Amino acid sequence: MKIEEAFRVKQEDTEEQTDLMALKEEREVLNETEEKYQYENLHDFITGEKSFCSLQSKKTSTRKRAQKKRTRSYLTCFHCGKTFKQQESLNKHMRFHTGEKPNTCFRCGQSFSEKEHLKVHMKTHYGEKDFSCYRCGKTFSQSGNIKLHMNIHTGEKPFTCKDCGKGFNQKGSLNYHIKVHTRKKPFICPLCRKFFKREQNLKVHMKVHTEEKPFTCPQCEKSFRQKRYLDAHMRRIHTG
Numbered sequence: 001m002k003i004e005e006a007f008r009v010k011q012e013d014t015e016e017q018t019d020l021m022a023l024k025e026e027r028e029v030l031n032e033t034e035e036k037y038q039y040e041n042l043h044d045f046i047t048g049e050k051s052f053c054s055l056q057s058k059k060t061s062t063r064k065r066a067q068k069k070r071t072r073s074y075l076t077c078f079h080c081g082k083t084f085k086q087q088e089s090l091n092k093h094m095r096f097h098t099g100e101k102p103n104t105c106f107r108c109g110q111s112f113s114e115k116e117h118l119k120v121h122m123k124t125h126y127g128e129k130d131f132s133c134y135r136c137g138k139t140f141s142q143s144g145n146i147k148l149h150m151n152i153h154t155g156e157k158p159f160t161c162k163d164c165g166k167g168f169n170q171k172g173s174l175n176y177h178i179k180v181h182t183r184k185k186p187f188i189c190p191l192c193r194k195f196f197k198r199e200q201n202l203k204v205h206m207k208v209h210t211e212e213k214p215f216t217c218p219q220c221e222k223s224f225r226q227k228r229y230l231d232a233h234m235r236r237i238h239t240g
Contacts, residue, residue, distance in 0.1 A: 133153075
C-alpha cells in the first residue's frame with residue numbers, strides 16, 4: 001500500500017470516529033434533556049407546582065406566539081390606514097370611501113352598501129313589523145325606530161336646534177323646524193305647517209283652524225275670518 005493511500009484510509013477512519021463521537025454526544029444531550037423534562041413533569045405532578053425551567057419554557061413559548069401574532073400580515077385601507085384581518089371586511093369598509101352601493105331593492109330601486117341594510121329595508125315593503133311599543137302598541141320594522149318613538153312617551157327631546165335651542169323628540173321634527181330659520185317665511189302654523197312672512201299673517205291664518213270670524217257685515221251681519229273678505233263682500237253685494 002502506498003503512503004498516500006495509507007494516509008487517506010487513516011484520515012477516513014479518523015473522520016468516521018469523529019462523526020461517531022459527535023453522534024454519541026448528541027444522543028447524550030438529547031437523553032439528558034428528555035430526562036430533565038420527565039423529572040420536571042414528575043415534579044409538577046407530585047408537588048402541584050411549576051418548576052422554574054417549565055415556567056421559563058412557557059414564557060418563551062408565549063413570547064414566540066405573541067411575536068408571531070404581531071408579525072401576522074394585515075390588510076390596510078390605503079384611504080385611512082385602518083387594518084383588517086380578512087379581505088371581505090376590507091371590501092365592506094372600502095364602500096364607505098367609494099360610495100358603492102351594490103345591494104339594490106328590486107321593489108323601489110333604493111341601493112345600500114351592506115346586504116344587512118337591504119334586508120332591513122325590505123321589511124318596509126312586506127309590512128313586517130317585529131318591534132312593538134309596550135306603551136301604545138304601535139309596531140315598527142326597525143329597532144332604531146321604536147327607540148326614537150319612545151321619546152314621545154318619555155318626553156325626552158334629544159334633537160336640539162343649534163339656532164334657537166328648541167328641542168324635539170324626533171329628528172324629522174327638527175329638520176322641519178330648521179326651515180323656519182332658513183326660509184324667508186319664518187312663521188309656521190303648528191297645525192298645518194304653512195309658512196308666513198309676518199307673525200300677523202300667521203295670527204290671521206290661525207282663525208281658519210279656530211273658525212273664528214271677527215269681521216261682520218253691518219248690513220247683513222254675515223261674518224268673515226279676514227277683513228279683505230268682508231271688503232270684497234261689501235263691494236260685490238251691497239254697493240253693486
